[in-house]
Amino acid sequence: MRTQLTTYFARLFAGDLSAFGGPVTDEAVAGHIRAEQMALVLGYSVGIMLGNACNAIVLAIALWQSPDRSSALVWAAAVASAAIAFGLQSRAARRITKPQFVSRRAMHRLVRNAFVLGAAWGIVPVAFFADASAGGQLVITCLCSGMLAGGALAFATIPIAAIAFTAPIFVGIAICLGRNGDLAFVLIAFLVVVYGSVLLRGVFVNSFSFARRVTRQIEAERTVRLDPLTRLPNRVAFNETLEAALKRLALSGEEFAVLLLDLDRFKEVNDKFGHPAGDEFLVQVASRLQRCTRAAEHVARIGGDEFALVMANLARPEDALEIAERFVAAFDEPFRIEGRQIVGATSVGIVLAPRDGSAPLDIMKNADTALYRAKKAGPGTIRFFEANDDKVSRDRKALQSDLEGAIARNELFLVFQPFLDLDQSRITGFEALLRWQHPERGLIPPSEFIPIAEETGLIHEIGEWVIRRACATVAKWPDEIRVAVNFSAAQFHNAGILQIIVQALREAKIAPHRLEIEITESMLLSKYGLAEPVLNALLQLGVTVALDDFGTGFSSLTYLRKLPFSRIKVDQSFIRDMLVQRDCAAIVKSVIGLARDLDIGVVAEGVETADQLEYLTQIGCDEIQGYLISRPVSADGVLALLERGKLRATFAA
Ligand code: C2E
Ligand code: MG
Numbered sequence: 001m002r003t004q005l006t007t008y009f010a011r012l013f014a015g016d017l018s019a020f021g022g023p024v025t026d027e028a029v030a031g032h033i034r035a036e037q038m039a040l041v042l043g044y045s046v047g048i049m050l051g052n053a054c055n056a057i058v059l060a061i062a063l064w065q066s067p068d069r070s071s072a073l074v075w076a077a078a079v080a081s082a083a084i085a086f087g088l089q090s091r092a093a094r095r096i097t098k099p100q101f102v103s104r105r106a107m108h109r110l111v112r113n114a115f116v117l118g119a120a121w122g123i124v125p126v127a128f129f130a131d132a133s134a135g136g137q138l139v140i141t142c143l144c145s146g147m148l149a150g151g152a153l154a155f156a157t158i159p160i161a162a163i164a165f166t167a168p169i170f171v172g173i174a175i176c177l178g179r180n181g182d183l184a185f186v187l188i189a190f191l192v193v194v195y196g197s198v199l200l201r202g203v204f205v206n207s208f209s210f211a212r213r214v215t216r217q218i219e220a221e222r223t224v225r226l227d228p229l230t231r232l233p234n235r236v237a238f239n240e241t242l243e244a245a246l247k248r249l250a251l252s253g254e255e256f257a258v259l260l261l262d263l264d265r266f267k268e269v270n271d272k273f274g275h276p277a278g279d280e281f282l283v284q285v286a287s288r289l290q291r292c293t294r295a296a297e298h299v300a301r302i303g304g305d306e307f308a309l310v311m312a313n314l315a316r317p318e319d320a321l322e323i324a325e326r327f328v329a330a331f332d333e334p335f336r337i338e339g340r341q342i343v344g345a346t347s348v349g350i351v352l353a354p355r356d357g358s359a360p361l362d363i364m365k366n367a368d369t370a371l372y373r374a375k376k377a378g379p380g381t382i383r384f385f386e387a388n389d390d391k392v393s394r395d396r397k398a399l400q401s402d403l404e405g406a407i408a409r410n411e412l413f414l415v416f417q418p419f420l421d422l423d424q425s426r427i428t429g430f431e432a433l434l435r436w437q438h439p440e441r442g443l444i445p446p447s448e449f450i451p452i453a454e455e456t457g458l459i460h461e462i463g464e465w466v467i468r469r470a471c472a473t474v475a476k477w478p479d480e481i482r483v484a485v486n487f488s489a490a491q492f493h494n495a496g497i498l499q500i501i502v503q504a505l506r507e508a509k510i511a512p513h514r515l516e517i518e519i520t521e522s523m524l525l526s527k528y529g530l531a532e533p534v535l536n537a538l539l540q541l542g543v544t545v546a547l548d549d550f551g552t553g554f555s556s557l558t559y560l561r562k563l564p565f566s567r568i569k570v571d572q573s574f575i576r577d578m579l580v581q582r583d584c585a586a587i588v589k590s591v592i593g594l595a596r597d598l599d600i601g602v603v604a605e606g607v608e609t610a611d612q613l614e615y616l617t618q619i620g621c622d623e624i625q626g627y628l629i630s631r632p633v634s635a636d637g638v639l640a641l642l643e644r645g646k647l648r649a650t651f652a653a
């Protein structure tokens with residue numbers, strides 16, 4: 001029984017209210033609750049202390065005529081000056097920013113102070129009541145009841161402090177009343193006990209709901225800073241960490257690094273295996289990344305597949321590189337997701353502060369630039385920001401703004417590269433390839449400006465221009481010749497695209513089957529949604545669709561069966577290596593076999609040598625495209641090629 005009581009008391013003293021019906025908290029939350037309690041008490045402190053000083057002076061005046069006058073005066077002076085000193089001290093403490101965590105020790109100090117003050121008031125009824133005049137006794141009674149109520153109010157969220165303050169006063173009153181046998185005093189004693197228990201009960205109830213409120217608030221603040229999927233800090237938390245690092249840099253010159261990560265080909269994981277698998281992939285990536293950092297640092301997920309880390313107190317740039325290398329190495333092992341093995345990789349951009357910037361915007365912009373360069377160098381690459389990078393990003397911006405007016409200034413044009421039918425040795429059509437003649441930089445290849453157009457949304461306008469121009473051009477060619485147009489994912493998932501195609505066909509007055517749309521595998525299932533409805537609508541129009549660069553994405557043969565393609569274009573990487581690497585030959589051969597079974601045409605891309613042509617003829621490829629037949633030519637060059645094409649022997653040779 002006694003040990004139980006002591007543990008209850010120990011818990012109360014530690015601020016743990018769970019044993020009394022309050023919420024269960026861990027030490028971090030408890031420290032936060034203590035900080036809020038302390039802030040409340042400090043908020044009242046000046047009032048409390050002024051009240052104490054005032055009461056002490058009133059008591060001294062009331063006891064002026066009593067035989068205890070001199071001791072009462074000493075007592076009042078001590079209490080009043082201590083109260084004023086405490087008040088001033090806590091006022092100063094309040095000015096400093098409110099802490100997020102207050103230790104148990106600090107709380108114990110508060111409880112001790114409350115006890116000392118309570119004890120000072122507890123002395124009053126014991127020492128001065130008996131010899132006081134009737135008026136003095138009335139004043140003492142009023143003061144003691146006032147102090148009890150005031151103390152309970154001031155410490156309304158901290159039961160142990162409320163007890164520490166009121167208990168000595170209760171004891172003092174009890175001693176004082178007990179010494180006098182009068183029935184009225186016994187009745188008063190009874191009342192004091194009732195009031196006291198009501199007060200204490202109120203303090204407990206209030207403190208429970210206060211603790212619950214603070215816990216909920218902490219929980220809410222945590223969620224705002226937490227990525228719900230990976231349980232890592234999110235962008236909000238990351239920005240705060242960055243701000244804090246910048247503050248320390250300004251105050252003490254502490255250098256730091258920011259590592260920015262972007263998963264390579266994450267989109268394809270999502271597209272190929274679906275979003276639940278993509279989510280699982282991110283969760284596993286997050287836990288591997290978190291294992292690479294120093295103990296006190298946390299990787300944050302700041303975007304879909306973007307992660308970032310602030311490395312504080314950086315002694316050498318090599319330390320940042322070391323962590324970046326660990327991040328990259330974390331992807332060495334494939335991920336096991338839903339029974340499959342998925343290979344991932346990440347690129348990392350690193351900036352050092354203050355060397356590469358000392359404002360959040362600069363730092364993040366430069367980290368982006370470094371990351372961009374890393375990504376460009378291939379999966380699993382790490383790059384530090386270099387002052388030169390700034391130029392790269394400025395160039396890119398300039399290119400972007402130039403591209404905006406490129407159509408209006410007539411700087412875009414199409415070139416055409418033929419498809420040769422191997423059976424008939426004749427040209428069946430041309431692929432339209434976009435070019436940009438920049439007034440200063442000269443000819444810019446699509447690999448450089450199409451990604452910019454995609455990022456900025458300019459691709460819609462450009463794509464529409466390409467379709468119209470291709471249709472208008474093919475109208476001048478013989479009827480049996482088709483034109484193939486490349487599409488970007490964003491374009492393909494634009495609701496208005498069908499309308500645009502219908503209009504272009506109508507304006508050029510060409511049959512729909514003469515237009516072919518080339519899409520890549522990764523576009524089939526992308527963040528824009530399923531491609532199937534658009535594909536079917538195109539087919540209903542009579543437009544044909546080819547699967548471009550087959551084999552480079554997550555090729556799924558099931559797409560071929562499910563979706564209505566009229567042609568597959570085997571990627572040039574397979575054709576290039578087909579005669580040197582056995583597995584490439586096997587892939588090309590089996591794709592051709594599969595396409596034949598499914599009654600789909602096959603085009604081999606990038607045919608450059610006569611040997612390749614011969615092998616492809618042997619294994620039954622339908623059409624080829626490549627420098628061996630012709631490089632892309634201008635619209636005028638097309639008619640010349642077609643003329644030449646009439647002499648079948650040219651190509652057959
Ligand atoms: P793609 O659709 O796979 O186009 C084939 C690319 O391979 C073309 O490069 C072509 O010039 C090149 N090529 C053709 N034969 C050979 C060969 O024998 N050897 C080698 N080494 N290369 C060959 P280009 O014109 O630079 O186009 C690159 C990519 O840009 C295209 O790949 C396509 O994805 C994209 N693109 C081109 N025009 C457009 C367009 O109008 N819209 C969109 N969205 N993308 C386009
Ligand atoms: Mg193409």
Ligand code: MG
Binds near residue numbers: 549
């Ligand atoms: Mg291609």
